[in-house]
Amino acid sequence: MLQDPSRKYRPYRPVQLADRSWPDQLITRPPVWMSTDLRDGNQALFEPMDAERKLELFRMLTEVGLREIEVGFPSASQTDYDFVRRLIDEDRIPEGVWIEVLTQARPELIQRTMEAVSDAPRVIVHVYNATSPVFREVVFGQDRDGVMAMAVRGARQIRELAEANPQTEWRFQYSPETFSTTELDFARDIVDAVTEVWEAGPERPVIINLPATVEMSTPNVFADQIEWMHRNLSRRDGIVLSVHPHNDRGTAVAAAELALMAGADRVEGCLFGNGERTGNVDLVTLALNLYTHGVHPGLDFSRINDVVRTVENCTRIAVHPRHPYVGDLVFTAFSGSHQDAIRKGFAVQQEDGPWQVPYLTIDPRDLGRTYESVIRVNSQSGKGGIAYLMEREYGLAMPRRLQVEFSQVVQAWTDDTGKEVRAEELWRIFEQEYLVLEEPVDYLGHSLFDVEDRQGIRLRVREQGREETLTGVGNGPIDALLAALDADVRVQHYEEHSMGRGSDARAVCFMELSADGVPGDVYGVGIHPNIVTASIRAVISGINRIWARLPADRREALFRAGERFG
Structure with missing residues (x-):
């Protein structure tokens, strides 16, 4: 049993922001995106990427449209230094x-970092120090003034080194690490001190990044913190306000979205949410959330399968099959009621109309995915999914009552095997059940004549x-057939x-029959x-299936000339 948490864990503190405005805002434009896949995401791997894998991932990040990419921590390792070079x-x-x-x-680390990026065309230098009480008191053993002095010295050193290298276009970024557990007045004061050193202004903007280094509260609290900073920072018109949410509570995406509503301009994160502990905020999910509400994210995920496979290859971490938008199963419905609704939605969805297919928040084609995996069949599936696959793959539009009947056949197969059944297996089951039965009547051919x-x-x-x-005679071919069989x-x-078009088209006939001794129609x-x-084949198929359902001692009665097919 879990112990009483009130004795061990502290509740989060709300922000006193009675006139908060973010709940009434909509996100109408994308943020500036910054990928930390090559730094924060890389350091979180069991097996950090080698140079070739980092290059492959870097290329992919640029191809999808990311224009700010954190490529490493060059003062921390020779591997990162060499990659940046x-x-x-x-x-x-x-x-x-x-x-x-x-x-x-720290002076020596800043010096090493600036050496690593010498002669680069465009560089964002990101300096940070932790600011929360537990870090000030436990890790650094300093008061507020000491922590602020550390940040100011670092900002001044970066500016001086950058001014000595004018061949590079520089941007400066500061993060009060552990911002989300730092007193807001101190977070404001230390940021203001840094932006004063950098002389931030509209013509010389700097990036101020406010991280939820460890996610400690609900997303609305983080949004309140961002709005408070947005309102109270000096030189706000010279600041690109950035957020860096982590996912310790599983709400990083929500925190990032509410932060954008609260005044943030920029988001740092990793594709698919990689990163320390439970990960950084997921940039793909954020971007596609915007897309599904009519806001183009400015990133190109139209070939999402290629992006997924590249990230998996580079990080050696599989993307979860239920990952929003991109997992292998997110466009897959096994549930019978879901399948039925999706099938009906596809049937009426207009090519250029608003997207309104039930259960699918986004058109799979927009991500370079196909409809092939949207509906799949297992023991939880119903007639709608089966009917959809049979019609899409084979052009076989089954009558509703046949859908019900065949779904019971498939259900028995899936219950027996415990496996998913794919379209080709469905067709094999359908053939065995309806098309290749040869007892008691094995059809060889026919000819018609007039009487x-x-x-x-x-x-x-x-x-x-x-x-x-x-031989039989009747009002038409079917009546004549039944007379010949004497069934x-x-x-x-x-x-x-x-089924099909043109010279390759085939006819499919569905015949619903009944007989004494067999419940319902067949x-x-x-x-x-x-x-x-x-x-003719449909009639004989139905008769053979009725015969198979009858008890052995009653099969002869199906044919009036009983001994012939007994």
């Missing part, structure tokens, strides 16, 4: 892309290893349509280029 020395940074490097606010105003048929069949020709069955419903199905032949 390789990007610069081999001219691998595309026009318009800013590389970002991270450093703690005055009536229709005659000569039916060639095989029974008990012998070929026979049966005690009744036709309740008949339906036919084409379907037979026939498929053939000739409509009459398809109809």
Whole structure:
């Protein structure tokens, strides 16, 4: 049993912001995106990326449209230092892309960082120090003034080193690490001190990044903190206000969205939420959330499968199959009621109309995905999903009652095997159930002839290893067929349509039959280029299925000439 948490854990503190405005805001434009995949995401891996994998991921990040990419912590390891140098020395940074490097606010680390990016075309230098009480008191052993002095010295050193290298276009960024557990007045004061050193203004904007280094409260509290800072910072018109939410409580996406509503301009995170502990905020989910509400995120995820596979290959971490928008199963419905609603939605969805397919928040085609995996069948599925797959893959539009009947056949198969059944397996089950039954009547062929105003048929069949020709006359081919077979069955419903188009089109016929001793009606199905032949096959299919359902001692009664097919 869990112990009483009130003795061990402290409740989060709300922000006194009675006139908060963010709940009434809408996100109408995308933020500035910054990827930390190559730094924060990389340091969180069991097996950090080597240079080649980092290059592959860097290329992909630029291809999807990211223009700010944190490429490493060059003062922390030789591997990161060498990678940053390789990007610069081999001219691998595309026009318009800013590389970002991270450093703690320590003189020797700042010096090493600035050496790593010398001669780069465009660089964001990101300096940070932790500001919350537990870090001030436990980690640094300093008061507020000491922590502020550390930040100011770092900001001044970065400015001086940058001014000595005018060949590079510089941007400066500061993060009060552990912002979300820092007193707001101190967070404001330390940021104001740093922006004063950098002389932030509209012509010289700097980035102020406010991280939820460890997510400690509900997203609305983080939004209140961001709005408070947005209102109270000096030189706000010279600040790009950035957020860096982590996902310790599982609400990083919500925190980022509410932060944008509260005044943030920029979001740092990783594709698919990689990062320390439970990860950074998921940039793909954030971007596609915007997209589904009509706001283009400015990032191109139209080939999302390629993005997923690249990230998986580089990080050696699989994207969860239920990951929002991009998981292998997110466009897959196994539930019968879901499948039925999706199938009906696809049937009426207009090509250029608003997206209104039930259960699907986004058109899979917009992400370069297909509809092939939208509906799949397992033991939880119903007739709608089965019908959808059969129609989409094979052009077989089954009558509703046949959908019900066939779904019971499939259900028995899935219950028995415990497996998912794919479209090709569905077709195999359908063939075995409806198209290839040969007992008791094995159809070989037929010919029609006229008898005055009536229709005659000569039916060639095989029974008990012998070929026979049966003759019957009726009002039409089906009535003549039943007369030839002398079968005690009744036709309740008949339906036919084409499968395919042009010269390759085939007719499919559905015949609903009933017989004494068999509960309900039973379907037979026939498929053939000739409509009459398809109809005859459908009748014989239904008769054979009725015969299979009868007790052995009652099968002879199905045929009035009982001994022939007994």
